[in-house]
Amino acid sequence: MYKINPTPLLEVRDLKVSYGGIQAIKGIALHIAPGELVALIGSNGAGKTTMLKTLAGLHHPASGQIHYDGKNLKDVAAHQRAAMGIALVPEGRGVFARMTVTENLQMGAYSRSNKNEIAADLARMYELFPRLAERKGQLAGTLSGGEQQMVAMARALMSRPRLLMLDEPSMGLAPLMVQKIFETIRDIAAQGMSILLVEQNARLALQAAQRGYVMESGAITLSGAANELLGSDAVQRAYLGG
Amino acid sequence: MKLNSKSKSLLVALAIGLLLIPFVTDTLLGRGWVRIVDFAMLYIMLALGLNIVVGFAGLLDLGYIAFFGVGAYCYALAGSPHLALAFPMIFPNGVHLSFWVILPLAALLAGGFGVLLGAPTLRLRGDYLAIVTLGFGEIIRIFLNNLNAPVNLTNGPQGISRIDPVSLADVRLSVTQEIFGISLPSVHLYFYLFLAFTVLVIFASQRLEKSRIGRAWMAIREDEVAASAMGINTRNLKLLAFAMGAMFGGASGALFAGFQGFVSPESFSLMESIMVLCMVVLGGMGNIAGVILGGVLLAVLPEVLRHSVVPLQQALFGKMIVDPESLRMLLFGGALIVMMLYRPAGLLPSRVRRRELDTDEVVETV
Numbered sequence: 001m002y003k004i005n006p007t008p009l010l011e012v013r014d015l016k017v018s019y020g021g022i023q024a025i026k027g028i029a030l031h032i033a034p035g036e037l038v039a040l041i042g043s044n045g046a047g048k049t050t051m052l053k054t055l056a057g058l059h060h061p062a063s064g065q066i067h068y069d070g071k072n073l074k075d076v077a078a079h080q081r082a083a084m085g086i087a088l089v090p091e092g093r094g095v096f097a098r099m100t101v102t103e104n105l106q107m108g109a110y111s112r113s114n115k116n117e118i119a120a121d122l123a124r125m126y127e128l129f130p131r132l133a134e135r136k137g138q139l140a141g142t143l144s145g146g147e148q149q150m151v152a153m154a155r156a157l158m159s160r161p162r163l164l165m166l167d168e169p170s171m172g173l174a175p176l177m178v179q180k181i182f183e184t185i186r187d188i189a190a191q192g193m194s195i196l197l198v199e200q201n202a203r204l205a206l207q208a209a210q211r212g213y214v215m216e217s218g219a220i221t222l223s224g225a226a227n228e229l230l231g232s233d234a235v236q237r238a239y240l241g242g
Numbered sequence: 243m244k245l246n247s248k249s250k251s252l253l254v255a256l257a258i259g260l261l262l263i264p265f266v267t268d269t270l271l272g273r274g275w276v277r278i279v280d281f282a283m284l285y286i287m288l289a290l291g292l293n294i295v296v297g298f299a300g301l302l303d304l305g306y307i308a309f310f311g312v313g314a315y316c317y318a319l320a321g322s323p324h325l326a327l328a329f330p331m332i333f334p335n336g337v338h339l340s341f342w343v344i345l346p347l348a349a350l351l352a353g354g355f356g357v358l359l360g361a362p363t364l365r366l367r368g369d370y371l372a373i374v375t376l377g378f379g380e381i382i383r384i385f386l387n388n389l390n391a392p393v394n395l396t397n398g399p400q401g402i403s404r405i406d407p408v409s410l411a412d413v414r415l416s417v418t419q420e421i422f423g424i425s426l427p428s429v430h431l432y433f434y435l436f437l438a439f440t441v442l443v444i445f446a447s448q449r450l451e452k453s454r455i456g457r458a459w460m461a462i463r464e465d466e467v468a469a470s471a472m473g474i475n476t477r478n479l480k481l482l483a484f485a486m487g488a489m490f491g492g493a494s495g496a497l498f499a500g501f502q503g504f505v506s507p508e509s510f511s512l513m514e515s516i517m518v519l520c521m522v523v524l525g526g527m528g529n530i531a532g533v534i535l536g537g538v539l540l541a542v543l544p545e546v547l548r549h550s551v552v553p554l555q556q557a558l559f560g561k562m563i564v565d566p567e568s569l570r571m572l573l574f575g576g577a578l579i580v581m582m583l584y585r586p587a588g589l590l591p592s593r594v595r596r597r598e599l600d601t602d603e604v605v606e607t608v
Contacts (some may be wrong), residue, residue, distance in 0.1 A: 053467075056471055057470075059472070077478075078470040079472075079475045079476070080473075082339055082471055082472060082473030090467050090468055090471060092468055094465040094468030094471075095464075097465075097580065098460070098463075098469065099460060099464060103457070106457075107457065107469075108472055110454075110461075110472045110474055111473035152468075156471075
């Protein structure tokens with residue numbers, strides 16, 4: 001069994017989201033404790049991306065509550081949530097294609113003002129992603145998919161987030177690059193960052209995470225410790241091809 | 243900014259060159275051409291204003307000329323006897339405000355219209371945004387065309403005439419002035435006024451581009467979702483882009499009205515919006531030098547054509563076969579197609595676009 005931290009960083013209660021006339025999220029409850037790496041897995045169209053976008057403030061929920069750091073996020077706009085430390089690495093990476101790698105990373109620090117700290121963080125990012133250091137002045141749009149994923153992650157980290165949300169970081173990447181990206185995710189988690197990881201690649205996500213939620217057509221069908229989910233028959237059958 | 247002696251002397255040479263333009267043009271080509279150069283300056287200002295909306299923030303605006311119109315009519319109403327017709331009790335002589343009052347007024351009014359256009363289109367992008375802005379431009383023009391009843395505000399299709407010329411500290415730009423023994427005709431005076439404003443607009447554009455606001459606009463242009471996830475208030479910044487672009491448009495509209503002495507709705511047709519957009523695209527979207535080049539080319543070339551086509555055809559065939567106006571559109575369309583095929587990023591592509599095209603061939607490695 002896993003421990004429930006009494007004061008979660010993020011707590012979602014009975015969240016319902018609809019758009020385009022379809023109810024994409026049909027009453028979801030989840031929570032993330034400080035420093036926890038939580039995986040949200042599920043097949044295509046289960047509503048995982050909608051969930052993340054709603055948490056980031058890009059979709060408005062029809063009902064339900066999102067509490068972050070003890071505050072209700074109901075009337076908090078997307079850009080304010082970013083300033084509060086919620087960072088989203090969007091699906092498909094969303095790098096600023098016609099800006100250089102450095103410019104991309106600097107945009108990540110848009111809400112921050114201390115120039116010395118930003119410069120120090122930039123140097124730290126290039127340590128974390130040496131590959132990007134070699135490509136500093138290159139336009140982000142000309143990088144490979146894996147490098148773009150690194151840019152998107154580094155850019156999100158530049159905001160000094162307290163909650164990092166990753167949407168399908170493995171999507172469209174070569175297997176070797178996927179390994180690399182997940183190593184980095186583990187490293188970041190080991191430094192105490194709270195992470196919500198959305199993935200179709202259930203095995204990888206559950207291997208990295210402490211806890212997991214399984215989502216199916218807009219609802220959570222299973223949840224528990226990551227290793228228990230990995231071993232459970234239902235997950236094995238549905239997502240791991242066992 | 244520190245300049246070394248070489249770039250300093252270049253700058254001085256450039257300044258002298260610019261100041262000599264009206265005299266050189268006058269001597270070589272005649273006074274009519276100085277007027278054309280004056281118009282080219284107005285177009286450069288317009289194109290730089292549109293470049294903020296389209297080039298920096300990536301919001302395609304096909305109704306930009308409406309803001310030019312708003313500025314021009316603002317000047318026309320606040321600097322002519324016209325309002326005496328509509329409100330003879332309040333303004334028996336019309337309204338004759340000072341240039342320095344009207345100019346910011348026109349810019350602010352146009353900026354307000356910019357927000358008015360921006361607010362309902364915040365959720366739209368690309369084609370949809372283009373269609374709504376196109377509609378907006380036409381609405382403004384049709385209003386100008388029809389607001390002569392029930393109260394005669396715009397004088398309808400006849401337009402407003404007898405507009406006060408620009409006068410700066412009692413120096414009227416509409417008559418020849420003697421300065422240090424040099425006689426400066428009206429078109430020369432207006433050239434210097436427009437030059438000063440163009441330099442101001444270029445300076446403002448450059449500062450904006452490098453500012454925090456400019457970088458946020460570029461992020462919105464590249465990926466709006468990611469931009470708002472970075473903490474950028476996309477709504478306010480998009481409205482700001484519309485407002486800033488519109489203010490530049492409105493200010494140049496006011497200058498236009500003062501220079502021309504007459505405004506009518508037909509100066510603000512869809513074709514004009516498209517021309518200004520073409521200046522931005524042809525020169526190099528997002529690149530200030532490119533936009534200036536585009537403005538000069540598209541303002542001056544049609545005039546060259548107008549002055550050369552008729553005599554050329556007369557000499558060759560003894561009569562006029564194609565009128566310059568339709569030939570202009572034909573050449574213009576052809577030039578655009580050639581541009582899109584061979585120089586898709588414009589004549590002077592922006593730093594970023596150039597690099598992007600250069601690195602196209604780089605093989606992606608994972």
